[in-house]
Amino acid sequence: MTVVDMLIRDARVVIPGIGIVERNIVVDDCKVIALSNDGVDADLVIDGSRPGLYAIPGAVDPHVHYGVFTPIERAAETESRSAAVGGVTTMMRMLRLYAPYRERLDTHLEASKGSHIVDYAYHASMLMDEHPEEMEFCVGKGITSFKLYMNLRGDIGSIYMDMDPYSSDLVQGMVDTTERLVEATVAKAASLSCITLVHAEDPGICSVRMKEARARGLDGLKAWSTARPAESEHKAIAFVTDVAERYGAELYIVHIGSSLAIDAVIDARSHSNSRVYAETCPHYLTHTYEFDIRGKVVPPLRSKDDVARVWEAVINGVIDCIGSDHVANRLAMKMGHGDVWTALAGFPGTATILPVMLSEGVNKGRITLERLVELTSLNPARIFGLEGKGSIAVGNDADIVLIDLDKEQRVRPEILCSYSDYTIYDGMVLKGWPIYTILRGRVIMEDGIVVGERGYGRYIARAPKHITTRDGFTQ
Numbered sequence: 001m002t003v004v005d006m007l008i009r010d011a012r013v014v015i016p017g018i019g020i021v022e023r024n025i026v027v028d029d030c031k032v033i034a035l036s037n038d039g040v041d042a043d044l045v046i047d048g049s050r051p052g053l054y055a056i057p058g059a060v061d062p063h064v065h066y067g068v069f070t071p072i073e074r075a076a077e078t079e080s081r082s083a084a085v086g087g088v089t090t091m092m093r094m095l096r097l098y099a100p101y102r103e104r105l106d107t108h109l110e111a112s113k114g115s116h117i118v119d120y121a122y123h124a125s126m127l128m129d130e131h132p133e134e135m136e137f138c139v140g141k142g143i144t145s146f147k148l149y150m151n152l153r154g155d156i157g158s159i160y161m162d163m164d165p166y167s168s169d170l171v172q173g174m175v176d177t178t179e180r181l182v183e184a185t186v187a188k189a190a191s192l193s194c195i196t197l198v199h200a201e202d203p204g205i206c207s208v209r210m211k212e213a214r215a216r217g218l219d220g221l222k223a224w225s226t227a228r229p230a231e232s233e234h235k236a237i238a239f240v241t242d243v244a245e246r247y248g249a250e251l252y253i254v255h256i257g258s259s260l261a262i263d264a265v266i267d268a269r270s271h272s273n274s275r276v277y278a279e280t281c282p283h284y285l286t287h288t289y290e291f292d293i294r295g296k297v298v299p300p301l302r303s304k305d306d307v308a309r310v311w312e313a314v315i316n317g318v319i320d321c322i323g324s325d326h327v328a329n330r331l332a333m334k335m336g337h338g339d340v341w342t343a344l345a346g347f348p349g350t351a352t353i354l355p356v357m358l359s360e361g362v363n364k365g366r367i368t369l370e371r372l373v374e375l376t377s378l379n380p381a382r383i384f385g386l387e388g389k390g391s392i393a394v395g396n397d398a399d400i401v402l403i404d405l406d407k408e409q410r411v412r413p414e415i416l417c418s419y420s421d422y423t424i425y426d427g428m429v430l431k432g433w434p435i436y437t438i439l440r441g442r443v444i445m446e447d448g449i450v451v452g453e454r455g456y457g458r459y460i461a462r463a464p465k466h467i468t469t470r471d472g473f474t475q
């Protein structure tokens with residue numbers, strides 16, 4: 001009798017569109033080879049039948065910033081370890097190169113090899129006028145998604161770029177995302193059957209309002225929200241979706257956290273021949289501007305009413321994906337001089353996507369496990385063309401997370417194993433945690449302990465989605 005690599009016995013497998021089915025998950029040679037009720041001999045048998053346990057596909061975090069405050073060869077290890085803790089088996093790096101891609105992309109791809117514990121893919125940010133001309137080159141390297149930072153322009157165009165590999169110097173740069181750069185990127189992406197990710201804030205509105213708020217001596221996250229009002233998100237989404245409409249392009253609006261931004265997405269979808277996907281982040285579902293400066297982020301945390309509206313959009317399908325917008329920084333640097341104006345935007349979050357969504361979504365009765373799987377695995381894998389990822393199905397990679405819906409644990413930065421030494425969820429008790437993370441048939445995390453090896457994580461070179469259905473999914 002043949003012996004397979006792994007058997008997850010009597011698992012409750014969550015499959016969107018079908019439901020929760022009790023099956024043995026049979027894994028061999030990195031893949032799921034059967035979902036059956038038959039017994040089989042395996043080198044490793046995991047009992048999936050314990051009350052509270054469910055098998056879900058490994059999460060795909062489509063929005064991760066790492067390699068900015070430590071170089072990629074180090075950040076890849078620390079942040080993919082954190083991903084493994086949180087049940088994330090594929091992380092997508094938001095690469096920010098302040099140089100031509102032709103000159104520097106290979107160095108980054110090379111330096112990130114051999115350091116990841118989970119699988120990873122790259123998005124390429126369009127930060128310089130010549131970048132859109134390099135999109136074909138990027139496609140040749142397996143990058144089929146491109147990011148625009150509409151928030152960066154003029155006097156508010158400064159941003160930390162990715163460090164050069166093997167260096168520890170911060171790289172600051174000025175970005176001027178003109179209407180021309182927006183149009184050039186969206187048009188070129190459409191012609192290559194690629195998708196454009198958009199940070200949608202209007203820099204003109206933000207620049208004026210930030211100066212006003214600062215001049216009035218305001219501080220704190222509420223001031224930050226006033227200084228970067230949701231109207232600016234609405235205006236930027238309206239602009240970029242109009243451009244996309246002209247080219248029949250696919251857009252993915254990142255980190256939506258306000259009611260007005262949701263209105264703009266719904267409006268764009270109602271009269272558009274383009275496809276507009278929408279992402280939110282866990283923090284827009286759990287935090288408001290009443291929180292302290294650790295919660296400084298762009299776009300800002302908003303009001304209670306906005307949080308309720310984002311939940312509604314998560315529940316009713318307006319939101320397609322949950323991304324973390326993870327920024328691997330440390331608290332001392334983040335806080336600047338202690339006021340909201342000098343603090344850095346962004347905080348870590350990849351490890352807490354699933355615990356937050358399980359605790360605040362599933363266990364509070366807002367969303368089903370099936371909906372969770374759509375948001376955290378199925379949709380990001382389809383939208384970004386990650387083949388073999390996103391669902392527990394025969395022939396797919398055996399990227400499986402066993403979650404314990406009953407497990408309660410207090411969040412502390414230490415348990416998240418990131419380079420970051422803080423979390424906005426510090427002290428919160430969350431109910432529902434990954435207890436096994438399995439990547440391509442290998443256990444990489446068990447009970448909060450990462451046992452995966454550095455270098456096991458593989459770069460996923462993607463191909464453009466040439467034929468798309470009305471839903472934007474490859475046929």
Ligand SMILES: [Zn+2]
Pocket residue numbers: 063065094325
């Ligand atoms: Zn981001």
